[in-house]
Amino acid sequence: MAFRTEADSEVVGRDEWSHSPAVGVGPLRFGMTVDEVVEATEILGQAKVTELARDYPVFSPTWKVELHRHGAAPSTPAVTAYVSQAAGLFCVAADAVRGPQVAYDGIPLVGRDLSELENDLIAYAETTDVHLRYTPEGYPGPDSGVLMRGQPVGQVLRSRPLFMVTRDGAHTEWDSLPSEEYHVNGRSTA
Numbered sequence: 001m002a003f004r005t006e007a008d009s010e011v012v013g014r015d016e017w018s019h020s021p022a023v024g025v026g027p028l029r030f031g032m033t034v035d036e037v038v039e040a041t042e043i044l045g046q047a048k049v050t051e052l053a054r055d056y057p058v059f060s061p062t063w064k065v066e067l068h069r070h071g072a073a074p075s076t077p078a079v080t081a082y083v084s085q086a087a088g089l090f091c092v093a094a095d096a097v098r099g100p101q102v103a104y105d106g107i108p109l110v111g112r113d114l115s116e117l118e119n120d121l122i123a124y125a126e127t128t129d130v131h132l133r134y135t136p137e138g139y140p141g142p143d144s145g146v147l148m149r150g151q152p153v154g155q156v157l158r159s160r161p162l163f164m165v166t167r168d169g170a171h172t173e174w175d176s177l178p179s180e181e182y183h184v185n186g187r188s189t190a
């Protein structure tokens with residue numbers, strides 16, 4: 001009998017969002033203001049906006065917009081968007097359990113067992129002319145504006161993709177990673 005996790009049981013009924021590198025994901029477009037992000041997602045749920053502490057003076061003021069689905073019991077957000085004053089929307093994180101499903105050329109990216117996702121991405125890369133990118137922690141992902149993170153779900157790590165562009169003062173997407181994404185649901189993702 002296969003071991004089922006909370007993430008496995010929640011996959012049915014997920015919204016499906018598309019991703020276009022350097023453009024956006026789902027109804028969100030990179031460069032949007034906080035108000036535009038809230039407006040674009042209000043049909044999906046309740047948005048909570050928080051101004052983040054400036055951990056690094058090189059970055060302009062930044063806000064976190066958490067989207068909680070309509071009708072859902074209080075829980076972790078389905079989507080977390082990060083908006084900087086200078087760059088606008090630069091990062092959208094899909095929760096491994098409650099987030100929308102987003103695929104990369106037919107490969108589901110959200111809520112996956114990380115080793116299974118890696119196998120699928122390697123097989124895809126071997127048959128096409130694409131490259132994979134690994135984060136410093138060793139999480140695999142497509143080399144297309146997506147940084148993969150691990151999100152603890154029960155006793156396993158599931159994939160939590162971050163759809164990104166670089167923000168003000170950063171050279172790479174990895175440099176742009178919001179410090180809040182190092183800890184999801186109060187637990188380290190490393």
